[in-house]
Amino acid sequence: MDELIVSISSTFSKTSCITDLLLPLELDRIEAQRSTDASHDQQNRTYLPMNIHGSQDFSQSGGDGVTPLTGDTESVPEFLTNLRLSDIFAIRGKDVRMTPLIFSQISYGKKACLDLLRSREIPVARLKSDTGDSILHLAVKWGHIELVKEIVCECPCLLLEPNSSGQTPLHxxxxxxxTAIVEAFVALVTFASAKLGNEESERMNPYVLKDEDGNTALHLAIEGLYLEIARCLVKANWDAPFLGNNKGISSLYMAVEAGEVSLVKAILKTTDDEDLEGTKSNLESKIQGYKYLAHVALQAGSIAGVLDVILDECPTLVNERDQKGRTCLSFAASSGNYQGVCKLLARSTMSVYIRNDDGSYPIHTAAEYSQWTSVRYILDRCPDSKHLLNKHGQNVLHIGVKHGKYVSTLLMQIKDMEHLGVEQDVDGNTPLHLAVMNWNYDSIPSLVNSRKILRLRNKRGLRARDIIELEVKPNYIFEERWTMALFLYICHLRGFESVKSLTKPAEPLDPKNNRDYVNTLLLVAALVATMTFAAGFTLPGGFNSSAPHLGRATLATKPTLSIFLLLDILAMQSSLATIGTLIWAQLGDPVLIRSSLHVALPLLLFALLCMPMAFLFGVVTAVGHVKWLLVIICFISLIFFFWAIFVLGPHVMLQRPYISPKNTGFFLVTFMQYKEIFEFIAIWINILFCGCY
Structure with a gap:
């Protein structure tokens, strides 16, 4: 035993001498276990020969089990000259647990451990780690190419052996x-397949084997972006790229999603070959799982590369539906991929007339997602597409009004589009009906363009005005009341119908919430009264401290100071009047609450507007001699003043029971037209001072 230990120690590196010294003891345990397993198998008349399941007879291969090579051997890799071909489909016996020492030695790539296992006649092919890995799995995992070659030549059956995750060494x-190991495996399979018969050759196909997730080795190569390995596997087997995993994703799908044009070309090039019957392979029939490859190419942004390759090879894939039932053109339109829309229509305009699973057309999808550029391009290429109807009988204008924000307005600006506004769907609704149903106030100015549209009734017998007056909620919903006010103002402005008021009386909300709202207004009014009261005794310039004008304002003769005092007094008195009015609202009478709010809100708005103006004239009184500073202050104050009007004005006006369309309506429409400008200014102020969008 001591001589054996010294012999083994000399073969291993000095860094692992302690571990190597203990290896024979572990091998003795394995050998004892093997003897026990063999005795057990003999008792049950079960033998474990290295035989072959197939029609080919390898009895003439020689007693050593090595298959002699015939013909030119220079083209065959050197490591395959020792391949035990007869063991490829050998039946494995009961697994033998791999000890930690063997695990570590194989992981370090020490071939001496394999030599010792062979000399001790340890069942190498039956060794398994705790995770179900064979010694070939371990050697492959750590990239020990020479050890891999030696193991696979001695135990080629391990090439098809899965671990506990269902992964073969090729996985x-x-x-x-x-890469080098994959190429070695490909060379082995190619060599063995040439020597085996048809049945065994079909079984010798590790490229199509799947792990527990349904992934082939090609799936894993593309997932890791190992393109050289992926191309090697595609060349080795033409069927593997089309196999789907448990999620229905094929390797071709993954290559398209990754935008790898060269790999996609390599995969699709295989479909140009002819099968045994002489018929061209059908790409659609070969793909397993998801087949909407054109959708994936558009999603990946590979418009000029992968998409062209896919459509050149199989143009009919453009009409495949994705998981939501959308055609390729509809998908491009919904995702805002304008280049994709142009590319698809440049090839053929027929896809414009193909329905999605929900009965809509691509132009409807583009309008639904407010993709105006795509809508306009489709109309330019196919003008008659504006007449296409979905299963609800709705045209593109119906869809734009129902879902889009600006598409309907832009559509109505196109020539020969006016007739779309009077078309009715299966429920009798015109685009104007749908606009008021969905409170789409942006579309109303362009849709209310004739008395005929206002008079059309749906199948419930309701006009658009009837719907908006019936559907508006009794409590205050800003969007609804704003839409109603704008609709009625447009009717009045264009003389289509008689309008007395732009609003309806609002009923009080929940008493608890209403009390909180009143208390908030009281607090604001009290703060305004306090500040304006204090400002009246802290005048700009101060007071005279000597006779004959002792205690009088120093700058009393300046007009700006007089304006300051006037605005300050108006703000203070308006806020005090607001407080007095809201006190009545605290009594709990719903009628008093509604009446108090109608009076208090305009007063508080007036007080809030007087405050900044008073401050402006007070500053002008103090620093009016600095001209450049005066200009900047006036400009900033003017912007703020208009912003305050446009923010607070609609909130106050839309709560009043009566608003004349002649006077207040103009203000509301002006606010509607310019609110985007104030929103843009607010966004930039937020970016500049808060650093966020």
């Missing part, structure tokens, strides 16, 4: 990006 090599 492990592809996942780890070991």
């Amino acid at each position: 492990v090599a592809a996942h780890g990006g070991h």
Whole structure:
């Protein structure tokens, strides 16, 4: 035993001498276990020969089990000259647990451990780690190419052996990006397939084997972006790229999603070949799982590359539906991929007339997602597409009004589009009906363009005005009341119908919430009264401290100071009047609450507007001699003043029971037209001072 230990120690590196010294003891345990397993198998008349399941007879291969090579051997890799071809489909016996020492030695790539296992006649092919890995899995995982070659030549059956995750050594090599090992496996399979018969050759196909997630080795190679390995596997087997995993995703799908044009070309090039019957392979029939490859190419942004390759090889894929039932053109339109829309229509305009699963057309999808550029391009290429109806009998204008914000307005500006506004869907609704149903106030000015549209009734017998007056909620919903006010103002402005008021009386909200709202207004009014009261005794310039004008304002003769005092007094008195009015609202009478709010809100708005103006004239009184500073202050104050009007004005006006369309309506429409400008200014102020969008 001592001589054996010294012999083993000399073969291993000095860094692992302690571990190597203990290896024979572990091997003795394995050998004892093997003897026990063999005795058990003999008792049950079960033998474990290295035989072959197939029609080919390898009895003439020689007693050593080595298959002699015939013909030119220079083209065959050197490591395959020792391949035990007869063991490829050998039946494995009961697994033998791999000890930690063997695990570590194989992981370090020490071939001496394999030699010792062979000399001790340890069942190498039956060794398994705790995770179900064979010694070939371990050697592949750590990239020990020479050890891999030696193991696979001695135990070729391990090439098809899965671990506990269902992964073969080829899976492990592809996942780890070991190109040399993958190429060695491909060479082995190619060589063995040429020597085996048809049945065994079909079984010798590790490229189509799947792990527990349904992934082939090619899936893992593309997932890790090991393109050289992926191209090698595609060349080795033409069927593997089309196999789907458990999620229905094929390797071709993954290559398209990654935007790898060269790999997609390599995969699709295989479909140009002819099968045994002489008929061209059908790409659509070969793909397993998801077939909407054109959708994936558009999503990945590979418009000029992968999409062209896919459509050149199989143009009919453009009409495949994705998971939501959308055609390729509809998908491009919904995602805002204008270049994709142009590319698809440049090839053929027929896809414009193909329905989605929900009965809509691509132009409807573009309008639904407010993709105006795509809508306009489709109309330019196919003008008659504006007449296409979905299963609800709705045209593109119906869809734009129902879902879009500006599409309907832009559509109505196109020539020969006016007739779309009077078309009715299966429920009798015109685009104007849908606009008021969905409170789409942006579309109303362009849709209310004739008395005929206002008079049309749906199948419930309701006009658009009837719907908006019936559907508006009794409590205050800003969007609804704003839409109603704008609709009625447009009717009045264009003389289509008689309008007395732009609003309806609002009923009080929940008493608890209403009390909180009143208390908030009281607090604001009290703060305004306090500040304006204090400002009246802290005049700009101060007071005279000597006779004959002792205690009088120093700058009393300046007009700006007089304006300051006037605005300050108006703000203070308006806020005090607001407080007095809201006190009545605290009594709990719903009628008093509604009446108090109608009086208090305009007073408080007036007080809030007087405050900044008073401050402006007070500053002008103090620093009016600095001209450049005066200009800047006036400009900033003017912007703020108009912003305050446009923010607070609609909130106050839309709560009043009566608003004349002649006077207040103009203000509301002006606010509607310019609110985007104030929103843009607010966004930039937020970006500049808060650093966020």
